[in-house]
Amino acid sequence: MGTTERVPLTDDRICVAALRLIDEHGLDALSMRRLGTELGVDPMAVYRHIPGKDELLKAIVRRVFAQMPVPADTGPWTVRVHHWAHAYRSVAQAHPNLVLRIVTEPAVVAVAAVQANEALYRALELSGLRPADIASAADVIVDFVNGSVLADVTGDTDVDAAALFLAELDARPDDDVAAQRRVFAGDRLDESRNSFDFGLDIIMAGLESLSGR
Amino acid sequence: MGTTERVPLTDDRICVAALRLIDEHGLDALSMRRLGTELGVDPMAVYRHIPGKDELLKAIVRRVFAQMPVPADTGPWTVRVHHWAHAYRSVAQAHPNLVLRIVTEPAVVAVAAVQANEALYRALELSGLRPADIASAADVIVDFVNGSVLADVTGDTDVDAAALFLAELDARPDDDVAAQRRVFAGDRLDESRNSFDFGLDIIMAGLESLSGR
């Protein structure tokens, strides 16, 4: 009973409602009109707090990035990078329908990345790489994680990507896809178990062989 | 004077016009109505050839992927992977406004990937990796290239991401961003010259240290 405001439609409430809409019904389901209905206010009331839909999405992404857990600062640097990558990934996977925007909105990512990447840079400082290589290494890791997360998230949506791939493989003349036939001869895609951790290990093995050059 | 059809609005003409709209005015500029106007036909005439907007986008992406140049099958496998990655990247960069869809549309990617990835698999077969590792290696490379291309393409749009990053870095308390301050102390981001080729080299160095395990 402190304030006399009656549910005053804060930025907070707006973002939470909008994010719920996105999480539950997809990115396309977020419309200013539907958001208004969801909040029980006039569709235009939101414009009192946020300039437009783009800004709303930026605010949501900012908020989601802020929820990224800070990975533990313990263990060898390779383990710390794994921790960081999984923390980053968990944020994206918590809101799959938003991931495209997370990975895409450059202004937001620039700001959020400063916050999110600090732990990655701390880990990489322990690797023995030169500062310039640390920056490049961080870029490579971030790009890989973004690509990997994106592949994860888009897979879920509607179709079984693996099945489509195998069907397409069978439909092609032998000569066009000979190498892929050979690679997938015995086990057919079943072992896509942990391409994420594998990729991180590969990248870090590469970095180590570079630093021991 | 062969046929009697008067500019019969083929799938081809539709896709070309739609892609031009996307390339020149952005993904949002593609609407079924505007496409109709562009083609000089009734907005609904397109539906005679393509079931809806989603299918139109899939057709466009398929078409763009088909334009990917087949990289030369010569030189050591590491060079071939570089060739492949640059060919893949060139396709995406030829149509920056479409990249999001290229990377995102799972059904399309599954089909197009079979065609695009064959050269990558051929290169990786020369690496000495076991078949299961070849598949994982291809995943890692594709994910990295996707992430990297995406970062490239979203950067162009509206703001200078590097400037935003540095501004945000300065705005933060020292303790929050100490590692990033140290890394970017001397040269400030100027050397982001070729993070793409660097990343590929890192990944392949990692793969080599794995295969020589």
Place this chain on the structure above:
DNA sequence: ACCTGAACACCGTTCAAGT
């Protein structure tokens, strides 16, 4: 048989009018 365009159920955003 083929095409058209009116109509439906939506959008984001502006702005005059109300309380």
Place this chain on the structure above:
DNA sequence: ACCTGAACACCGTTCAAGT
């Protein structure tokens, strides 16, 4: 001073009506 909602300029898609 604050909020509302009518209005504008758009959407994708359906479907009855025309030729």
